[in-house]
Amino acid sequence: MSTPGRAFITGISGQDGSYLAERLLEEGVEVHALAHELEPLPDLPGVELHRGDLTDIDRVRALLLDLAPEEVYNLAAISSVARSWEEPDLTAQVNGLAAGGLLESARQVQDKHDRQVRFVQASSAEIFGDPDRSPQDESTAVRPVNPYGAAKAFAHLLVDVYRRRGLHAVSAILYNHESPRRPTQFVTRKITSTVAAIVHGDAETLTLGNLDARRDWGWAPDYVDALVRAARADQACDYVVATGVAHSVRDFVAAAFGRTGITDWKPLVSVDPGLVRPADPTELVGDPTLARERLGWSPSVGFDELVGRMVDADLARLNRPAGSSGSGRTRS
Template sequence: MARAFVTGATGQDGSYLVERLLAEGVDVHALASPHEPVPAIEGVEVHVGDLLDGERIRTLLLEVSPDEVYNLAALSSVARSWEQPDLTARLNGTAAAALMESAWQLQEHTGRAVRFVQASSAEIFGEPELAPQGERTPVRPLNPYGAAKAFAHLSAHVYRQRGLHATSVILYNHESPRRPRQFVTRKITSTVAEIALGRAETLTLGNLDARRDWGWAPDYVDAMVRAARADQAADFVVATGVSHSVRDFAAAAFDRAGVPDWEARLLVDEALVRPADATELVGDASRARDVLGWAPTVPFEELVGRMVNADLAALAD
């Protein structure tokens, strides 16, 4: 039986990944932070450890001895990264590199291949000069989150040179009903659901013109698993290839919820605009399509609709 070690198992992507691996019969082990209540994940052996404690994690990884390592743990909010840039650098950057070192040492110790997947982000590209972006697009982050993710992304290349099957999956924005409400997409769908049910009057956002390439989170988890099991490790952009604005996202949400004349309900608060924000990020997933056989399955309007429907159902309970 294959064995996998997953960090960030309770997050949006991690929860879908764990479900996927368990369905395949994989023996799943997950890392839980000692600073939070230890989650009980059915079918998963949970280990308590601080990802910032490199020696503890190295010992744990040698004990668990997984075939696959998926590093999804991160401080995942760009806005919060401006508030805690030092923590972001350590957790999203150097801790990821330390985990790769641990996987490499495990491989050296056992003589058995270990496959490592690093969850990267389109934020590593910052404000790219060309669209769409691919694996050869220059790495020029605009915020602490992107800078830390860039370090981890480049570290995957370094460890490939050492012989570790290390893959960096450059994930463009991907959403689901499991996305926490502090993210703009879930803020939109949950607030729109409240407006549709008469529990709120307006939706207040920041930059409505920022454009992103939004996909369905379980599709992106599928790309991670395919990348882990590819014959050759490489970097892979995972994206739909189509961008939409924040305004488009809000419009689709209002449409699915059946709210008429929604423009008057959509407000802008300049305080919510980030210090630096890329105007458009859209990815070229040709390599993932050609090498991994991967393709997105859920179009933009359906993605937004599923999130709105889930929020309407939750409020109706």
């Protein structure tokens, strides 16, 4: 497929949305994005921002029918598993029902303009929940264990429904992926920002929940590259996007402190049982074979370097003069 003329992105103020917008703009694509009505507008020169709420399906549909994009990337979501337990109803609406509305909108654009629209749903490894095998691939049973995963599973299954109706629809099953743009409410940024604060003398300890939980962590720009490749592939199908290697939260902590030269970090870390999730998969690790074989995709940044880049960025933020801007695009 040639480079599209126009693309539409939801979730533009999050980590992946900013990287994706930058990638498309570099390619010369006209980028339009939905910015939530209650959030500050992200600083993304070159992106045409449209105020709205993804759950207002009729309004978003009218916008999409007017813009008639060739590619649609749905990245918007209640992106925190912990928040999904606090607001399960909203999570179902945003992560599930609104995604379904966007799929139908893309299909209507395709029918109205009689040309193909390519749709990419940012799914999550949380749809597998408590998997029956490891690593997981595209054929692994969908069995979520939290409201976030359940809502994502609904959208994931709808992708196949719309693919059968002729839409080039892809569900990219993204495993954990990080960068300095990750918001601090995520455990990875909490770790790297607190380690930086400890080194800087602004904090004394790092408090976490389950140190034994294991995840497959990758570099966010790599995963955005997979989204674009999936959108433009000749055949629409679902892809697991992962590194194939799992690490524990403890490994992440050790790598973060190690970047600063601290090897004896255990006295600096405490565990709060109250931070353990009600239902938390012990290990999620993906098999990216299909993405490698069909998309030519592979991760470019290893685990230690990923963690190190995040620590370096948080140290740099603390070393900036007071009042300077250094928070980056970290809203979800």
